[in-house]
Amino acid sequence: MTAATVVWFRLDLRLSDNPALHAAAARGGAVIPLYIWSPDEERPWQPGGATKWWLHHSLEELAARLERLGSPLVLRSGSSDQVLEDVARECGADAIYWNRRYEPHLAKRDAAVERKLSGRWNVATFNSALLREPDTIATKQGTPFQVFTPYWKACLATATEHEQDVVEAPRRMTPPLKPLKSERLSDWKLLPRRNWADHFREFGVPGELGARKRLSSFLNKGLDEYEAERNRPDHEGVSRFSAHLHFGELSPREVRDALRLHAHQGDGAAKKAAEAFLRQLYWREFAHHLLHHFPHTDRKPLREQFAKFPWTSDAAKLRAWQRGQTGFPIVDAGMRQLWRTGWMHNRVRMIVASFLVKDLLLSWQAGAAWFWDTLVDADLANNSLGWQWTAGCGADAAPYFRVFNPTSQGEKFDPEGDYVRRYVPELAKLPTKWIHRPEEAPADVLAKAGVTLGKDYPRPIVDHGRARDAALAAWRKIR
DNA sequence: TTTTGAGTTGTTCGA
DNA sequence: GTCGAACAACTCAAA
Numbered sequence: 001m002t003a004a005t006v007v008w009f010r011l012d013l014r015l016s017d018n019p020a021l022h023a024a025a026a027r028g029g030a031v032i033p034l035y036i037w038s039p040d041e042e043r044p045w046q047p048g049g050a051t052k053w054w055l056h057h058s059l060e061e062l063a064a065r066l067e068r069l070g071s072p073l074v075l076r077s078g079s080s081d082q083v084l085e086d087v088a089r090e091c092g093a094d095a096i097y098w099n100r101r102y103e104p105h106l107a108k109r110d111a112a113v114e115r116k117l118s119g120r121w122n123v124a125t126f127n128s129a130l131l132r133e134p135d136t137i138a139t140k141q142g143t144p145f146q147v148f149t150p151y152w153k154a155c156l157a158t159a160t161e162h163e164q165d166v167v168e169a170p171r172r173m174t175p176p177l178k179p180l181k182s183e184r185l186s187d188w189k190l191l192p193r194r195n196w197a198d199h200f201r202e203f204g205v206p207g208e209l210g211a212r213k214r215l216s217s218f219l220n221k222g223l224d225e226y227e228a229e230r231n232r233p234d235h236e237g238v239s240r241f242s243a244h245l246h247f248g249e250l251s252p253r254e255v256r257d258a259l260r261l262h263a264h265q266g267d268g269a270a271k272k273a274a275e276a277f278l279r280q281l282y283w284r285e286f287a288h289h290l291l292h293h294f295p296h297t298d299r300k301p302l303r304e305q306f307a308k309f310p311w312t313s314d315a316a317k318l319r320a321w322q323r324g325q326t327g328f329p330i331v332d333a334g335m336r337q338l339w340r341t342g343w344m345h346n347r348v349r350m351i352v353a354s355f356l357v358k359d360l361l362l363s364w365q366a367g368a369a370w371f372w373d374t375l376v377d378a379d380l381a382n383n384s385l386g387w388q389w390t391a392g393c394g395a396d397a398a399p400y401f402r403v404f405n406p407t408s409q410g411e412k413f414d415p416e417g418d419y420v421r422r423y424v425p426e427l428a429k430l431p432t433k434w435i436h437r438p439e440e441a442p443a444d445v446l447a448k449a450g451v452t453l454g455k456d457y458p459r460p461i462v463d464h465g466r467a468r469d470a471a472l473a474a475w476r477k478i479r
Numbered sequence: 480t481t482t483t484g485a486g487t488t489g490t491t492c493g494a
Numbered sequence: 495g496t497c498g499a500a501c502a503a504c505t506c507a508a509a
Contacts, residue, residue: 139507147486147506231488283487303505350488389487401501402489409489468490479503 002029003094004176006087009035012099012128012248013058014208015065015169019126020097025170032091032176033066035059037077037188041109045380048373050342053197054206056190058247061207071173075183081113088121091176096121099128102288103380104295131252132285134292136162144293146395152282166253200376203343204240211244219262224273233345234419242377287381290395298384301393305478311363320461321356322370327460329436330410331355333423342376347413353390354404358471359462364391400475403468410436426456
């Protein structure tokens, strides 16, 4: 009789196209799915508040699916190596499988776990999360890529020999002879104490089922308009895959195959749309590539001269930004969307990030920390790349003189003001002409809309023109 | 080693 | 109102 296999679940909370699970089931013996809660091992990036909410519900759903397949999910907390050892002993397993993580500090932890266990158990690791693992691609000089476009071209040019096929979900699973004891998910206290998360489902539904539904609805309506619509926070123009991809509820390989099918069955426009979206998916790959090869970039700038950039610290301004009380409607709408729904549209992420870094001269690390805690899709690689890109200190960074003007960005990408009205309801009655510049509205217009500036809605906390000049001056200092 | 072409997402000014 | 150029160099990646 084949012995049992422990499958250590992490950011791969799905049954379909899960290589570790698939390989374990294929062995024919018992399969013991295990999730270990060990936030201390993830320091300094323990899961943030919004992420924990998503994780809770995703685990709940995964547990229900595994139960139906025949082998219930085992929940344990403690140090990973110890728990793996305990569980493997308790069920008499001879093998331990998992899908790899790539965040440098966790890859290091995993390597230590593997060293410790591999003497006694057959340990095997797999790739569930990426289309291209970071070490499988390099420039012709053998160095890591630091510019997206050549990275993307090189990925495409060499895709076939590196492509991993999708594997099926197991149809049923053999449980261990004796049921293993499992902790109660609720005891981990992943849900916020108060009602913070009440509206997180406006963004999406945690779990593999929610991910599948999102994938098919995006392919049916959304993908073909993606290029035109993806910059419109007032519309439903983006995929909203982010949290599903982060938690591995959605396989990037399944997305890739679905895009391919869409391109194949459709016309030239469908082909273009599929490629445009695939390109975005490769930004995620690129982020993982960078963080892997430049492991300090979660905390420090990739470009060294930025280490001495004269960031300021102003708790009141940071707080105004966090709470969506800056007096710039598009910024405030974005920050409130984040707080309310656990997610923010990508165009608005750029606007609020530029505002923090260039208008307020607060460090990108302060912004990254807030996003880490409040985004349900918080992902170390994506978060680090995004913030460094905005701050101008990262790979492929925006030139320093590219400073977003929050007013014109609002007017360009939320032209009717619908997005602002939705998340900044105190401005809802302002005519569109003034919705992005309430401080310029005539007194009678404000009165009619029921807005008293400084009372119902703040005046701008900075003068953008002057703030821009100050940012450029600060940049010149470190040049 | 040196050269060359190119680089996600912007803003402002002046014709 | 629209359009192109300037912003200001720098670094990467390939030849």
